[in-house]
Amino acid sequence: MPHYGDYQNLIYGAGLQGVVPRVPVDFATLEARATAAMPPQVLTYVQGGCGDEHTQRRNADAFHHWGMVPRMMVDARQRDLSIELFGCKLPSPLFMAPIGVTGICTQDGHGDLAAARASAMTGVPLCASTLSNDSLEDVKKACGDTPAFFQLYTPKDRDTAASLIGRAEAAGYAALVVTLDTWVTGWRPRDLNVANFPQLRGHVLSNYFVDPAFRKLLKQPPNENPAAAIATWGATFGKVLTWDDMVWLKAATKMPIVLKGICHPDDARRAVDAGADAIYCSNHGGRQANGGIAAIDMLPDVVAAAGSTPVLFDSGIRSGTDMVKALALGARAVGVGRPYSYGLALDGDAGCAHVLKCMLAEADLLMAVNGYPTVATVREAGAIRV
Numbered sequence: 001m002p003h004y005g006d007y008q009n010l011i012y013g014a015g016l017q018g019v020v021p022r023v024p025v026d027f028a029t030l031e032a033r034a035t036a037a038m039p040p041q042v043l044t045y046v047q048g049g050c051g052d053e054h055t056q057r058r059n060a061d062a063f064h065h066w067g068m069v070p071r072m073m074v075d076a077r078q079r080d081l082s083i084e085l086f087g088c089k090l091p092s093p094l095f096m097a098p099i100g101v102t103g104i105c106t107q108d109g110h111g112d113l114a115a116a117r118a119s120a121m122t123g124v125p126l127c128a129s130t131l132s133n134d135s136l137e138d139v140k141k142a143c144g145d146t147p148a149f150f151q152l153y154t155p156k157d158r159d160t161a162a163s164l165i166g167r168a169e170a171a172g173y174a175a176l177v178v179t180l181d182t183w184v185t186g187w188r189p190r191d192l193n194v195a196n197f198p199q200l201r202g203h204v205l206s207n208y209f210v211d212p213a214f215r216k217l218l219k220q221p222p223n224e225n226p227a228a229a230i231a232t233w234g235a236t237f238g239k240v241l242t243w244d245d246m247v248w249l250k251a252a253t254k255m256p257i258v259l260k261g262i263c264h265p266d267d268a269r270r271a272v273d274a275g276a277d278a279i280y281c282s283n284h285g286g287r288q289a290n291g292g293i294a295a296i297d298m299l300p301d302v303v304a305a306a307g308s309t310p311v312l313f314d315s316g317i318r319s320g321t322d323m324v325k326a327l328a329l330g331a332r333a334v335g336v337g338r339p340y341s342y343g344l345a346l347d348g349d350a351g352c353a354h355v356l357k358c359m360l361a362e363a364d365l366l367m368a369v370n371g372y373p374t375v376a377t378v379r380e381a382g383a384i385r386v
Helices: 004-015 027-037 040-047 054-065 111-122 136-142 158-171 189-193 226-236 245-252 265-273 295-306 320-328 338-370 375-381
Strands: 083-085 088-090 094-096 126-128 148-152 176-179 257-260 278-281 311-313 333-336
Touching (some): 004 338, 054 295, 148 158
Parallel strands (some): 094 333, 176 257, 278 311
């Protein structure tokens, strides 16, 4: 059977014909290339974190103090990275985490569709952001047969929130991922120093501007008075959610509900008690709050508190090795963010797919060498703090 690790054979084989990868295979070179290629106003938003970005750096650095012990004389010639999630059989635990400016990461302004096409090409699910340059319906169609999740920034206006949820369910998204930590934007010096917030310039607001409930809040269509539409979006964005809102959320959809931003075990337990179908352990990559603990260090306690409820994870994932470590610490599925946005910037859907394939290849080969033929054996092995 083919394995993700076979991707390296394709690269080496192409090299015999003088062909090298258009997009780098490692994060450091990928980031350097993307930094040189991306427009400054997009780059600051993608790369920037909160405050002095200590938590953002710590998210990535913390993976280095978790290690795995290889097991020898294990037949790992056949590997199976597949998982079950939300009633779907997925070929791997990797998914694309929601990024609010995916749409402007490609030169044509349709990065959301490019990411969706990369999802269809690789079988890696996309968690589509509410903030998009293309409608959630068009993004879902571009995902093809690969399942997709819809991430919700809950609007203050209940009708608009219900409309977005209903549209996502009708479009066929497999889960609703509700972000909890972004009812207000954290202090982001990189964006503030250039006085640039893409949404206030009208970017990535298509899901609102085509939404019938949101348009009822406007006196004129968005194309006739963009400034008023943007101002209405700003006034509507960001409902403060409390545990009491779970009753309404559960009633609003048949989709599984995932609560994103859970980092404390007590919150994980309360989420399960409130009916959450999955927990999403994430500190927003360090973009929303500084001074925190690395997300990977909080993951084991969240997993323990969640019990049988699946835990998704992101924040600091830069490689296939990081992905395997997160699985070893109990994550059911692992989200990658910045790396795939860099792939989009460098080569559109093909660049994004290449980044995903590289991460999966690295994870697959690590499992092979370490004697972990399945995701279950990775979890059984665990990871040790070093």
